[in-house]
Amino acid sequence: MEIVPTLTERVTSYPVDILTNRDWDALKQSSEAYLSRLSEGDEESIEWFCLTNGEQLPVTPSAVTFLHVHKEVSEHRILALLHRQDNQAVVALYLGGRWWSLADTLRTSNSARRELVQVQSVAEQIVLYLLNRIIYRKREFLPGNPLFLHHSANQFAKVFWKDGEAVGFYTVQQKGSLCTDHTSQCYQLPVLDTVFVRRTHQRQGIALKILQDFCCTFCEDEAVGISRPISAAMYKVCSKYLPSRPRDQDCLWEVEAPGDWSQRVNVWLQIQMGDVPSVNSAGGGNSSLHSPGEERSQGSTDGDIIGQSPRANACDPHPEVILEPSEAIGGLASDSQALTGQSSGESNMIEGKKEEARSEADTATGRRRRDTGLLEASNLKQVKLTAPPLCD
Incomplete structure (x- = not known):
């Protein structure tokens, strides 16, 4: 033979x-x-x-x-x-x-292919598929994380290349795209949908570069979003990025599809008020943003070979984000839990600071809505100005 x-x-x-x-x-x-x-x-x-x-x-x-x-x-x-x-x-x-x-x-010999490169060619689409459905789903999936859906053929995506190897990616639901094939609702702003960094390349600042690139790529939009609920890991990335980016503080939102103003919460405001998972604690395991029903019942099935898996909660596409294990920091805590054991004076001081933060944020949000034409004055006229760009 x-x-x-x-x-x-x-x-x-x-x-x-x-x-x-x-x-x-x-x-x-x-x-x-x-x-x-x-x-x-x-x-x-x-x-x-x-x-x-x-x-x-x-x-x-x-x-x-x-x-x-x-x-x-x-x-x-x-x-x-x-x-x-x-x-x-x-x-x-x-x-x-x-x-x-x-x-x-998953390798390249092209030295110009480094860090974030937009997916365009057939070969790049295959690389995105392999990172999503084979590397993550079959090799690096951890219990408690959501399983990723297939990305569509026209999905906006970028792959992160490092030392000649594809080590991560992120995808975006673009403004004007349909929430699903079964609805006429469209996204009203660009929304960060999925993020993944390979285990061997975590804790190297790649997630921070991804968030910065996302904001800069869509800097001409008056607002950009991250799908709700945002994980503790992603909030920690936001807390590192936003302090040095004051223009982005008014423009980055936690949103539900399709993302109109009643479905948005300002990310920077949430961080200032402390109404988010702690960004100062450390934890283990990968953390994710997901829709509770998305593919979670399927486990590690043969979906890569057989075909597609439908979105369980199709019009509420929460992003599935895999970030550094050290940045997964547990769940939300109520104000009462956060203040347990403190004196009433300390509680009043903290509440006063929160109220001050709310007041300042409301003032900033009011200015922004007035400048972008989203706040009507006595229902008689609208003031329309160009919103500031997301990037310096």
Whole structure:
């Protein structure tokens, strides 16, 4: 029996660099042609794929399957090789006429591809899918975190590249986009939807760079949002970012879809009032923002191979954010819990400071609404001015 090894040798270019001009149709035709040849082959011409640990896996029709990259487009799929001892473990992908290890599909040889790069090409969409549905869902998922949905084909997303490797991403629901396919409601502002940083690259300030990039990318919008509820981890990131960004303090909101003014709460105001999970405590485990029902009942199923998973609470798309484990800091505490054991004088002082913060924030919010035309004067006229940009 002839063995044709397919080694994961060191290469000068990777799929994300090679497939820059490849479309989904070409990728589909290449995969189907290979699968046809594989089905017609005999045992004497079996192809083998060598893992980095030296283990060799036979490439047979029963060991490969198609992965659906986008839930709404069934033609957007890639051919994957599964481990023979675990038919849910993806070990390689067939791209550009050859098999690539999962690690290599997340690498780049382009030195200009560093930090946050917007997802545009087919290969970059595949990288986003792998980080979302394979790396996080299959390898780095922790109990208590939400499972991520498939991203749509036209999803605004950026991948974070570091030292030639994709280590994280964030996605945005853009202003004017539909909340779901089953409603006519549209987002009224850009909303940060999902954030993920790989475990080996956490606690390196990547989440802070993501938040800054999100605000700067949409600096021409008068407001940007993060979906409710915001986790303690994300509030800690906001508490580091906002003090040095006074212009953003009036523009960053915690929102519910579709995000009209009655569905927004100012993030900086929440931090100043202390009505958020503590940003000074330390905790363990990844923290997430999520809709309570989203995919949580499915666990680690074979959704990556079979297809799409519907959003349980489709018109309330809370973001699913995975950040540094040390930044997961527990839940909300009421004012009464926070003041337990303090004297009434101390309580009054704290309440006075909160009232002062509320007054100052209300004044700032009133000025902002008046300047942006969102506050009517006696229902007779509106004052319309250009809102300040989000970025310096």
